[in-house]
Amino acid sequence: MSTVLESTTGSRSEQADPPEPEPEDGATSDAAEATTGTGNLALVVTPLVIVGLSALLAYYVSSADKGFSERSALDWDTKLYPQLMQHIRLTAVSTLLVLLIAIPLGILLTRPIFRKDAPKAGGRELPGFLGKPVQYLSPTALAFASIGQALPAYGLFILIFGAASASAGYIPTLWPSFPGFAFPDVPFIDFPFIDIPLVNGFIGPGSSTLISPSVIALTIFALLPVLRNTMVGIEQVDPAVIEAGRGMGMSRLQALRRIELPLAVPVILAGIRTALVINVGMATLAFLIGGGALGVTINSGLKLSRDLITVTGAGMAALLALTVDWIAAIIERVLRPKGL
Amino acid sequence: MSDPSTAGPEIGPDGREVPGEGTDWSVDEAEAMIRLEGVSKTYPGTSEPAVEELTLDVPEGEVLVLVGPSGCGKSTTLRLINRMIEPTGGRIFFDGRDVTKVDPDELRRHIGYVIQQIGLFPHRTIADNVAVVPRMLGWDKDKTKARVDELLDMVGLDPSVFRDRYPKELSGGQAQRIGVARALGADPPVLLMDEPFGAIDPITRDRLQNEFLRVQDELRKTIVFVTHDIDEAIKMGDRIAILRQRSVIAQYDTPRRILALPIDDFVQDFIGSGAALKGLNFERVSDLKLSDFPTVRYDAGHRRSSEVLTASGQDWLLVLDNQERPVRWVNRDDMDRSDKPLTDVGQTVRVTVEPNATLHDTLEAMLSSSTGCAIVADDHGRYQGVVEIEVLTEAIARMRAEAQAHYEQMGLATQQAPSIDPDPMASVDGAR
Numbered sequence: 001m002s003t004v005l006e007s008t009t010g011s012r013s014e015q016a017d018p019p020e021p022e023p024e025d026g027a028t029s030d031a032a033e034a035t036t037g038t039g040n041l042a043l044v045v046t047p048l049v050i051v052g053l054s055a056l057l058a059y060y061v062s063s064a065d066k067g068f069s070e071r072s073a074l075d076w077d078t079k080l081y082p083q084l085m086q087h088i089r090l091t092a093v094s095t096l097l098v099l100l101i102a103i104p105l106g107i108l109l110t111r112p113i114f115r116k117d118a119p120k121a122g123g124r125e126l127p128g129f130l131g132k133p134v135q136y137l138s139p140t141a142l143a144f145a146s147i148g149q150a151l152p153a154y155g156l157f158i159l160i161f162g163a164a165s166a167s168a169g170y171i172p173t174l175w176p177s178f179p180g181f182a183f184p185d186v187p188f189i190d191f192p193f194i195d196i197p198l199v200n201g202f203i204g205p206g207s208s209t210l211i212s213p214s215v216i217a218l219t220i221f222a223l224l225p226v227l228r229n230t231m232v233g234i235e236q237v238d239p240a241v242i243e244a245g246r247g248m249g250m251s252r253l254q255a256l257r258r259i260e261l262p263l264a265v266p267v268i269l270a271g272i273r274t275a276l277v278i279n280v281g282m283a284t285l286a287f288l289i290g291g292g293a294l295g296v297t298i299n300s301g302l303k304l305s306r307d308l309i310t311v312t313g314a315g316m317a318a319l320l321a322l323t324v325d326w327i328a329a330i331i332e333r334v335l336r337p338k339g340l
Numbered sequence: 341m342s343d344p345s346t347a348g349p350e351i352g353p354d355g356r357e358v359p360g361e362g363t364d365w366s367v368d369e370a371e372a373m374i375r376l377e378g379v380s381k382t383y384p385g386t387s388e389p390a391v392e393e394l395t396l397d398v399p400e401g402e403v404l405v406l407v408g409p410s411g412c413g414k415s416t417t418l419r420l421i422n423r424m425i426e427p428t429g430g431r432i433f434f435d436g437r438d439v440t441k442v443d444p445d446e447l448r449r450h451i452g453y454v455i456q457q458i459g460l461f462p463h464r465t466i467a468d469n470v471a472v473v474p475r476m477l478g479w480d481k482d483k484t485k486a487r488v489d490e491l492l493d494m495v496g497l498d499p500s501v502f503r504d505r506y507p508k509e510l511s512g513g514q515a516q517r518i519g520v521a522r523a524l525g526a527d528p529p530v531l532l533m534d535e536p537f538g539a540i541d542p543i544t545r546d547r548l549q550n551e552f553l554r555v556q557d558e559l560r561k562t563i564v565f566v567t568h569d570i571d572e573a574i575k576m577g578d579r580i581a582i583l584r585q586r587s588v589i590a591q592y593d594t595p596r597r598i599l600a601l602p603i604d605d606f607v608q609d610f611i612g613s614g615a616a617l618k619g620l621n622f623e624r625v626s627d628l629k630l631s632d633f634p635t636v637r638y639d640a641g642h643r644r645s646s647e648v649l650t651a652s653g654q655d656w657l658l659v660l661d662n663q664e665r666p667v668r669w670v671n672r673d674d675m676d677r678s679d680k681p682l683t684d685v686g687q688t689v690r691v692t693v694e695p696n697a698t699l700h701d702t703l704e705a706m707l708s709s710s711t712g713c714a715i716v717a718d719d720h721g722r723y724q725g726v727v728e729i730e731v732l733t734e735a736i737a738r739m740r741a742e743a744q745a746h747y748e749q750m751g752l753a754t755q756q757a758p759s760i761d762p763d764p765m766a767s768v769d770g771a772r
Binding site: 238240241242243244245246247248249250251254258259262263337338339340 | 422424445446447448449450453455457458459460461462463464465472473476506507508519522523525532
């Protein structure tokens with residue numbers, strides 16, 4: 001009897017020996033499951049909503065009473081489709097530029113020599129008299145990047161266009177037009193304050209070049225949230241994790257590649273997603289400076305007081321924003337490191 | 341000490357001699373695995389060095405604990421060893437090789453590093469975490485995998501369960517086990533541990549400490565261990581270096597000797613009260629001379645027992661059973677009051693200590709016994725003798741005398757009877 005008792009208690013204590021009980025593990029993984037569960041649901045439902053709304057919009061447009069101006073403004077082959085493509089192109093090119101500029105810049109600005117806590121973070125101070133001032137670069141850049149969303153969109157577009165016009169003819173065109181991407185130019189725009197014909201910008205002519213003034217304006221817009229999130233994403237990485245990595249013999253570059261960047265990915269991706277959606281919205285203003293896109297249709301509708309035209313343009317822009325956000329969510333999901 | 345001006349006792353700011361400061365605490369050079377020679381660190385923009393001219397040896401296969409109050413520079417010292425912080429002066433040797441100027445990343449791949457915050461990579465599985473250094477060193481897949489499983493086993497976590505988990509699924513204790521396993525990844529000869537168990541609850545900490553000591557018993561790594569907890573230092577250290585400000589060594593010795601003879605007031609204060617009590621952990625019953633005590637067999641009868649008690653002059657009698665195991669304490673009153681057999685009167689013997697028990701356990705047994713002495717029984721439970729309080733006091737005095745003799749041989753001035761100082765202010769006044 002006693003031996004039986006002993007053996008059972010013995011085995012029980014052995015089982016209990018990995019001392020920390022499991023239930024909390026189960027709980028956390030359940031919780032994680034639950035959140036990813038709702039995430040999955042959103043990823044599935046969103047495209048259904050987009051398709052449904054598109055169908056609704058198409059039905060509304062096709063069944064509505066259309067006069068001459070409606071038929072002309074809502075012609076798919078000559079107006080809506082080219083504008084939609086132009087809209088996508090503006091967004092895609094500006095976002096690509098943003099990634100190429102903001103992410104490397106963000107990484108650079110979070111290196112220890114640009115940070116005030118450099119010596120404590122185990123980094124070296126830049127030697128020479130620049131060492132101290134350079135350490136203020138990172139916080140300053142972060143503060144500047146944080147005011148990004150407060151930039152007045154309308155004003156920025158006009159400033160960029162002004163700069164483009166003023167520089168026309170002085171700065172050589174860097175990018176040739178892409179014949180495949182040539183869209184019917186908006187020949188003359190009704191500029192609110194100054195009446196300027198569409199001219200070559202400082203990088204290329206209006207709507208048919210890859211990097212147009214509109215793309216530059218959109219890039220400046222979306223740059224700041226991505227820069228900010230890249231910096232915040234890298235700075236929020238637990239210093240202990242980096243210290244552990246460096247302490248095991250990882251070089252600075254290895255620590256950046258294997259620890260800092262993967263752990264910053266969710267935050268950086270969130271910034272890019274924000275930037276994409278901002279850009280889809282902002283691209284509706286590109287028509288102001290001859291950038292075309294869906295803003296043209298919206299503007300026509302407003303000018304002509306035809307609600308059908310306005311709603312169609314705005315609806316398409318909104319559906320595009322939803323689609324882009326959905327695609328970004330999928331990318332975020334795929335690239336997000338496991339275990340976080 | 342290469343610089344003669346720093347050798348010998350220094351004069352403190354108040355003009356008094358500061359014992360311990362500037363003392364050459366280095367061990368025999370041949371057995372030092374890690375050797376710091378006059379290592380200093382002064383942060384840019386500060387005039388006061390964080391670590392000043394530290395010379396320190398870590399003997400091979402031993403655990404050296406750096407312990408001291410907050411801000412004494414012990415963590416900085418640890419990080420100077422693997423050059424997470426670059427020293428501004430002095431030299432560092434590993435196994436006789438000067439590593440002060442070698443590539444620090446390469447150096448660190450051969451030094452295990454464990455920190456209080458653990459710092460597991462949250463985006464990598466447990467197996468990937470443990471395999472970090474082996475992979476950097478270019479081990480092949482099979483060898484790495486086998487090593488990971490071996491290490492998980494060693495720290496008491498089932499590889500088949502934990503291999504593919506992520507760090508967020510671990511409790512604090514489990515995470516620090518993985519932290520230790522990861523540091524041992526490529527089997528480095530040296531391990532640096534910065535308060536590894538500092539953020540873990542006391543019960544789990546105690547278990548981790550014991551497991552770690554068991555693992556270290558097998559592995560015999562050279563370990564530098566930083567803590568601010570003197571009890572942890574006493575438990576974990578083969579040697580302890582007690583540091584004062586700027587990482588100046590106040591005392592460097594075995595825990596036993598430090599507890600027996602704290603070298604100055606600073607060490608005395610740092611260890612706090614109960615140094616002698618803690619020191620009892622380092623002496624065993626088998627080192628003592630046991631006292632005899634009057635005993636009778638359980639069937640001796642009352643009259644015979646009374647005679648023995650009278651002859652011995654003691655107040656108590658110990659009753660043994662037929663296998664010579666102590667069973668009861670009996671005094672004269674117990675025998676006078678009742679005619680019951682000896683096994684039914686008096687008080688049951690609850691606690692005995694074995695010869696390999698520490699004096700600390702013995703004292704515990706002594707305090708819980710009604711007669712004020714601890715019964716020693718061998719591993720079959722047979723009576724061997726008793727330990728009385730006087731014997732313990734003698735043992736403490738002997739340990740102190742040994743330490744004193746040791747320090748006198750080193751040429752160090754020590755305090756006289758440091759722990760018995762009823763009025764510290766009086767001695768200060770006397771010195772003036």
